Amino acid sequence: MRVAVVGAEGGGLLQAVAEDGSPQGPPQPVRDLAAAVAERERADRPRWVWAATAELYPGLLRAGARADRAHDLGLTEAILLAADGRWGEPRSFPAAWARLRGLPVPDDTARPSGAPGAGQPALFDHDLLGLPGPAELLEGVVAVHADQQRRLAGAVPRSERVQGVGAGAREAAEGAGGGWPGGLGLLVAAESAGALAAVEMAAAGLPWRPEVHDAVLTELLGPRPRAGAVPQRLADLAARVGAAFGLPRLNPDSPAQVLRAFANAGTPLPSTRSHVLRGVDHPAVPLLLAYKELSRLHATYGWSWLDAWVAGGRFRPEYVPGGVVSGRWATRGGGALQIPHALRRAVVADPGWTFVVADASQLEPRVLAALSGDDGLARAAAGGDLYAALAADAFGGDRARAKTALLAAMYGGDVGQLMTVLRRRFPAAVGYVEAAARTGEEGGLVRSRLGRTCPPPSTAWLAATEAAGGLGPDAEAVPRGRRAARDRGRFTRNFVVQASAADWALVLLAAVRRRLAGEAGQLVFFQHDEVVVHCPRDDADRVAAEVRDAAAESGRLVFGDTAVRFPLSVAVVDCYADAK
DNA sequence: GGCCATAGCGCG
DNA sequence: AAAGCGCGCTATGGCC
Numbered sequence: 001m002r003v004a005v006v007g008a009e010g011g012g013l014l015q016a017v018a019e020d021g022s023p024q025g026p027p028q029p030v031r032d033l034a035a036a037v038a039e040r041e042r043a044d045r046p047r048w049v050w051a052a053t054a055e056l057y058p059g060l061l062r063a064g065a066r067a068d069r070a071h072d073l074g075l076t077e078a079i080l081l082a083a084d085g086r087w088g089e090p091r092s093f094p095a096a097w098a099r100l101r102g103l104p105v106p107d108d109t110a111r112p113s114g115a116p117g118a119g120q121p122a123l124f125d126h127d128l129l130g131l132p133g134p135a136e137l138l139e140g141v142v143a144v145h146a147d148q149q150r151r152l153a154g155a156v157p158r159s160e161r162v163q164g165v166g167a168g169a170r171e172a173a174e175g176a177g178g179g180w181p182g183g184l185g186l187l188v189a190a191e192s193a194g195a196l197a198a199v200e201m202a203a204a205g206l207p208w209r210p211e212v213h214d215a216v217l218t219e220l221l222g223p224r225p226r227a228g229a230v231p232q233r234l235a236d237l238a239a240r241v242g243a244a245f246g247l248p249r250l251n252p253d254s255p256a257q258v259l260r261a262f263a264n265a266g267t268p269l270p271s272t273r274s275h276v277l278r279g280v281d282h283p284a285v286p287l288l289l290a291y292k293e294l295s296r297l298h299a300t301y302g303w304s305w306l307d308a309w310v311a312g313g314r315f316r317p318e319y320v321p322g323g324v325v326s327g328r329w330a331t332r333g334g335g336a337l338q339i340p341h342a343l344r345r346a347v348v349a350d351p352g353w354t355f356v357v358a359d360a361s362q363l364e365p366r367v368l369a370a371l372s373g374d375d376g377l378a379r380a381a382a383g384g385d386l387y388a389a390l391a392a393d394a395f396g397g398d399r400a401r402a403k404t405a406l407l408a409a410m411y412g413g414d415v416g417q418l419m420t421v422l423r424r425r426f427p428a429a430v431g432y433v434e435a436a437a438r439t440g441e442e443g444g445l446v447r448s449r450l451g452r453t454c455p456p457p458s459t460a461w462l463a464a465t466e467a468a469g470g471l472g473p474d475a476e477a478v479p480r481g482r483r484a485a486r487d488r489g490r491f492t493r494n495f496v497v498q499a500s501a502a503d504w505a506l507v508l509l510a511a512v513r514r515r516l517a518g519e520a521g522q523l524v525f526f527q528h529d530e531v532v533v534h535c536p537r538d539d540a541d542r543v544a545a546e547v548r549d550a551a552a553e554s555g556r557l558v559f560g561d562t563a564v565r566f567p568l569s570v571a572v573v574d575c576y577a578d579a580k
Numbered sequence: 581g582g583c584c585a586t587a588g589c590g591c592g
Numbered sequence: 593a594a595a596g597c598g599c600g601c602t603a604t605g606g607c608c
Contacts, residue, residue, distance in 0.1 A: 251603095251604090253602090253603055253604070254603080254604060254605085255586090255587055255588075255603095255604080256587095256604080256605080257604095271587075271588085272587080272588080273587085273588065273589085274588085274589075275593080275594070278593095292588080292589080293589090295602095295603095296588085296589060296590065296601095296602080297590090299601085299602055299603075300589090300590070300600090300601060300602065301590085323599085324598060324599060325598080325599095326597090326598060326599095328592080328598070328599075329599095330599065330600075331599095331600075332600095333600090333601090334600095335590075335591085335600055335601060336591095336600095337590095337591060337592075337599075337600075338589090338590045338591040338592090338599080338600060338601075339590085339591075340590060340591080341590095341591090359592095363592095364592095364597095404593095404594095404595095407595085407596070407597095408595080408596065410596080410597075411595075411596035411597050412595090412596045412597075490596065490597070491597070491598090493596090493597080494596080494597040494598075495597085495598090497597085498592095498597065498598060499598095501592095502598095527591075527592065528591080528592040528598090528599095529592065530592080
């Protein structure tokens with residue numbers, strides 16, 4: 001059971017549609033959309049079909065209407081277009097509808113920034129679309145949904161549709177148990193569930209104690225300075241860095257000035273990166289390293305961040321599901337996915353509540369094992385410490401070398417000998433990523449386990465590689481083209497692993513969300529391979545068990561029958577900093 | 581004044 | 593030990 005929905009001046013329109021998108025009754029006008037949605041949710045638990053979860057759901061949720069399932073037309077359109085190699089085309093609902101009707105396609109307009117909920121974006125305003133009213137808007141939602149269901153039914157997992165995929169990739173994919181387990185349906189459902197979770201997490205907020213944050217800053221930087229002033233500790237360090245060079249006016253934030261200072265001191269450096277500085281013997285180095293670390297903390301997550309992003313004891317980032325090409329999430333403002341470990345002290349559960357923090361251990365190598373169907377790697381991934389098992393199996397017990405080799409296989413580093421060992425012992429796994437790299441170098445497309453598709457090469461890339469292969473290329477064109485090809489190979493090599501890991505994590509998130517429905521506990525954070533649930537202390541053990549079950553469920557749904565395990569490390573802690 | 585590229589580093 | 597992948601964010605510094 002599906003119900004298409006559009007909002008209109010507080011009320012809205014609902015219309016039941018079948019699985020294939022055909023209407024199953026007349027449009028039903030409602031005066032109070034949230035009340036109508038809540039009632040229908042209780043009665044039928046339908047899948048809500050709407051233009052964009054991020055636009056419609058926050059208001060519904062605020063008014064008390066929680067949705068269990070959705071079909072987000074914009075997110076689905078993006079997945080379908082990408083699967084066809086059509087990356088640059090606008091993917092919003094209005095764009096999809098315009099394409100369907102053969103009308104000029106509007107650009108994807110950026111959502112206005114600002115406080116969540118403030119100023120409703122006009123993206124789906126019927127006036128802007130030149131439409132007579134919400135009835136026509138509903139017609140569009142129904143039509144685009146039906147079209148997407150047709151395209152989803154036709155999106156058969158056949159890798160030969162992918163340009164440039166060599167036989168190796170095809171065999172590797174099929175050897176793993178056959179491409180996408182259920183077409184793109186699972187991906188689309190998980191993407192929409194993720195969008196619901198994102199809105200709910202933004203509404204719940206991550207518990208955040210401003211006084212603890214302030215105490216951490218004060219301990220590291222000195223007391224909060226007046227607006228615009230530099231904290232004492234930073235001013236001291238900057239002065240001492242300057243003194244070490246005999247340059248009192250040196251600005252440590254300026255790489256150019258710092259490079260000049262080192263050059264004048266007889267130590268020319270390629271850059272002022274920390275790892276370069278660490279190899280330099282000069283009295284300014286430790287001061288500079290300390291300055292850089294504290295300066296970053298102050299600039300990015302200092303008192304102004306606290307003022308801007310924490311209110312009422314909650315940090316409310318704006319998540320952007322599917323914001324990364326690999327399907328990982330991004331955030332808009334607040335830097336929620338880069339919170340420094342030092343500040344996780346400030347993430348403290350409410351009285352009587354606690355956090356269940358669960359993160360997937362060694363997710364990407366496990367994903368590679370499951371993707372490639374490599375028996376040896378799957379054996380190593382069947383237990384707790386994959387790298388230790390790998391080391392015992394093929395690297396004479398040297399865990400560090402085993403880890404380096406496997407990371408290089410997934411990311412494209414050059415580790416010479418280690419790769420030879422890896423290739424001999426785990427031919428399917430290495431073959432899988434190398435086929436993906438070859439496809440990328442040739443300009444082809446690769447896909448995640450659930451069918452999320454990488455972007456095609458840019459026109460600049462095509463120009464660079466064509467210039468290198470053309471007749472009488474100039475001397476610089478050849479290395480430039482080769483470099484472009486290699487760069488893209490590393491991207492697609494990594495894409496198949498990172499994006500499949502994102503598939504798994506997204507399905508995990510959806511499974512956790514479903515298991516928590518009706519419970520007191522709430523998802524409050526999701527970071528690539530990690531979920532955080534805020535729950536009453538008495539529920540923590542049950543929540544931890546649910547999260548573990550959700551991980552096993554995600555493994556089955558995404559990878560089917562595999563020996564590979566996806567263990568979670570689960571911590572029940574009152575403070576986020578105490579997890580792992 | 582705003583815009584943009586670059587450098588650098590936080591997270592996974 | 594560092595580097596290979598994906599991001600967001602800030603400061604600098606050149607440009608219009």
